[in-house]
């Protein structure tokens with residue numbers, strides 16, 4: 206395959222997939238509300254004990270199969286090839302995620318526009334402007350969603366090297382620079398910054414409950430884009446000499462670093478303005494921060510543009526990684542061009558995205574609901590509670606129980622000691638599946 210990532214391109218692309226909207230509000234809000242550094246310690250423990258192990262298994266599928274996800278299962282399964290290749294269709298869940306995820310990125314575009322034209326200056330106006338883009342101004346929501354759609358599909362249409370790698374090589378460092386600017390500004394805010402650091406880092410072990418352990422594990426999987434085929438698909442375009450273990454550690458490090466930077470920035474602003482820290486979700490970003498930026502005058506405008514652009518970059522690099530896996534499958538399976546594959550996927554994502562916008566838009570919300578819930582929420586729940594964990598479970602069972610241990614040792618021997626490999630293999634077979642089943646049962650119950 207000629208279209209391969211460079212080593213740094215691969216790390217940036219996978220980190221680009223991992224660092225996304227989840228880092229902007231899920232990670233900081235969960236850390237802040239659930240025991241500060243005690244939660245970070247728990248998150249790190251689960252990331253290394255479970256997510257890291259499963260992540261290496263996903264890389265193994267792509268590196269050994271060297272093709273699209275369905276093809277990898279077909280090629281690598283010693284028997285029941287057809288049945289196993291069905292696991293490759295978990296890449297469809299990434300398409301479903303893309304359709305609602307890109308609607309949210311569209312809201313960021315709307316806020317970048319507002320940063321230039323005037324952000325809402327009172328709490329009521331700020332709440333109202335978020336309400337407007339979600340439920341009252343479908344035209345703007347559709348335009349912003351379409352804009353994101355074009356950027357994402359244009360990038361994927363250029364392929365791995367001149368599309369996806371190039372986008373990430375530009376956007377990831379830019380995201381980091383923008384965050385450094387915002388971080389420097391938060392440091393200068395003194396009191397707010399100290400409060401944010403205390404909120405995020407002072408450990409409170411009493412808040413760690415079994416329920417939180419599962420929440421943290423779910424977050425680790427979502428944040429590392431697992432169970433959707435993104436990791437194996439990117440790994441299939443990786444050159445053989447890349448150190449899989451070291452790359453994974455770099456990706457995890459970048460993901461956590463950016464989560465913590467976002468957390469410090471967001472909460473410094475929030476505390477400085479005297480807002481409620483327990484309010485999580487998009488409201489934290491779109492309502493509270495937008496209001497604060499408006500109060501800071503021209504400096505606030507600059508900060509707002511930096512902040513929403515940084516989030517836009519984080520979101521776009523993740524969205525791109527959701528489209529590539531299934532596109533790669535269509536191209537290989539039906540021998541069609543990249544453009545035709547993207548046309549097929551594009552129609553599905555665009556239609557579902559429009560459904561998502563209309564499911565929040567007041568006049569049409571009822572018609573675009575299923576079981577009394579907006580289609581947006583249904584897609585979110587279906588993917589995060591069912592499809593992603595099931596995908597991750599099938600991938601780890603396949604590597605742990607179906608692939609030969611010797612084949613895996615052949616792949617990893619250059620990057621780990623024999624003892625390290627045995628520990629990884631044991632954890633993959635016994636700890637990872639248990640962890641994933643526990644998250645699923647828990648999510649179903651709640």
Ligand code: PFF
Pocket residue numbers: 222223224225226227228299302427428429430431433434435523524526527
């Ligand atoms: N990891 C991304 C985030 O934290 O926002 C979300 C994500 C990306 C999920 C790619 C799934 C995926 F395939």
